[in-house]
Amino acid sequence: MMTDLFTLLIIIAKILVILVPVLLSVAYLTYAERKVIGYMQARVGPNRVGFLGLGQPIADALKLLFKEMIIPSASNPVLFLFAPILAIAPALAAWAVIPFADGWVLANVNAGVLYLLAITSLGVYSILISGWASNSKYAFFGAMRSAAQVLSYEIAMGFAIVVVLMAADSANLMEIVQHQSGGFWHWYWLPLLPIFVVYFISGVAETNRHPFDMAEGESEIVAGFHVEYSGMAFACFFLGEYANIILICAVVTTFFFGGWLSPFQGIPLLGNLLAFVPGVIWFVLKTWFFMFVFLWIRATFPRYRYDQIMRLGWKILIPITILWIVVVGLAIEMRIPPWFT
Amino acid sequence: MLTNYFPILVFIAIGIAIGGGALLLSRLIAPHRPDTEKLSPYECGFAPFEDTRLPFDIRYYLVALLFILFDLETAFFVPWAVVLRKIGVYGFSTMIIFLLILVVGFIYEWKKGALEWE
Numbered sequence: 366m367m368t369d370l371f372t373l374l375i376i377i378a379k380i381l382v383i384l385v386p387v388l389l390s391v392a393y394l395t396y397a398e399r400k401v402i403g404y405m406q407a408r409v410g411p412n413r414v415g416f417l418g419l420g421q422p423i424a425d426a427l428k429l430l431f432k433e434m435i436i437p438s439a440s441n442p443v444l445f446l447f448a449p450i451l452a453i454a455p456a457l458a459a460w461a462v463i464p465f466a467d468g469w470v471l472a473n474v475n476a477g478v479l480y481l482l483a484i485t486s487l488g489v490y491s492i493l494i495s496g497w498a499s500n501s502k503y504a505f506f507g508a509m510r511s512a513a514q515v516l517s518y519e520i521a522m523g524f525a526i527v528v529v530l531m532a533a534d535s536a537n538l539m540e541i542v543q544h545q546s547g548g549f550w551h552w553y554w555l556p557l558l559p560i561f562v563v564y565f566i567s568g569v570a571e572t573n574r575h576p577f578d579m580a581e582g583e584s585e586i587v588a589g590f591h592v593e594y595s596g597m598a599f600a601c602f603f604l605g606e607y608a609n610i611i612l613i614c615a616v617v618t619t620f621f622f623g624g625w626l627s628p629f630q631g632i633p634l635l636g637n638l639l640a641f642v643p644g645v646i647w648f649v650l651k652t653w654f655f656m657f658v659f660l661w662i663r664a665t666f667p668r669y670r671y672d673q674i675m676r677l678g679w680k681i682l683i684p685i686t687i688l689w690i691v692v693v694g695l696a697i698e699m700r701i702p703p704w705f706t
Numbered sequence: 707m708l709t710n711y712f713p714i715l716v717f718i719a720i721g722i723a724i725g726g727g728a729l730l731l732s733r734l735i736a737p738h739r740p741d742t743e744k745l746s747p748y749e750c751g752f753a754p755f756e757d758t759r760l761p762f763d764i765r766y767y768l769v770a771l772l773f774i775l776f777d778l779e780t781a782f783f784v785p786w787a788v789v790l791r792k793i794g795v796y797g798f799s800t801m802i803i804f805l806l807i808l809v810v811g812f813i814y815e816w817k818k819g820a821l822e823w824e
Contacts, residue, residue: 597732
């Protein structure tokens, strides 16, 4: 009994060690987004709260905490309050299987990729439930659009994951990273280049980010599915969305950019010189890079039209992934070195 | 074996607790002064006059239906992908035939215009 309680406490402590940095990253990703896009548009971005505006995310969180949480009279209150919980819980729980460094993973399970696919799919329920429970036209339209878009890109994403599994010969995220060891040219971004691009685009579309943010479409349906939400209920959607962005970046790092592996592995002098750097540093640096690309995309591209989003998902990304399943399958059958031996 | 999955369960519980806790905290310390106008659904310039739970575009339904098909295929592909190196050419070619049948269906729905959103 005592040992069981002790293991539970250890697990909770480990979860907190993961959750606190993740939630801090979420807070400062919102700050980084406003700062980066500000500079890309020749503005300064937030700079009033604290040194360089670094207090801004905390001020925002406090503001949302003290705002009234409105539950519209026409809504379905139980589902209305359930949707934000469903938005944030899977976005956080998915971190259970992400390996931060060699052996640094909460649950080293063999079906890790499958768990990731399953738990990130739950996000679409929060969108549908919030849109339906709000009983508002804008929320409803936003939810329909967003759900159809997320479902469409999930197919491309699923097939892309299948290709990664084929190449890595495992559904355990640790083994996927270990399979990529051997330096920069052994990471899967090179042999699976089209899949990497498809996965990243699908990731941007899955999180309803620019240029695929038809679901929010500020100028036409105000804010989409969360138009009726205020205060902490809105904050839950917001945190969930940003936690999902960081998750997608971490997963791209794990699948295609060698997770915690050093990029200088195998290079004669540099590799030995930088061997002391712990794996988690490389993991964080790579994840930051992809987070920056997310912001960069938002600052650069105009919004797609809805028919263009659906065409890209169904008629371009899905055929590419199906074709690449065959190509990688053939490469594995022929044992083409150095990646598919 | 299953003990590996226990931390995941705890993590999901903590995730739900964070979401629920945030809502509860807001309920405790944020003001709560409802009135009819504030609680009416959002609309711009006039009072909303009808229920929103109306029939919607059939194409959304179609997308959901196609998604179920393709997502099942994905679930079918995952175990195959993990053991591909062990099952050899026979296992590989079987799945390629299955994939061909899937592609025939995909081409059919493409030609039928199920993927058109003009």
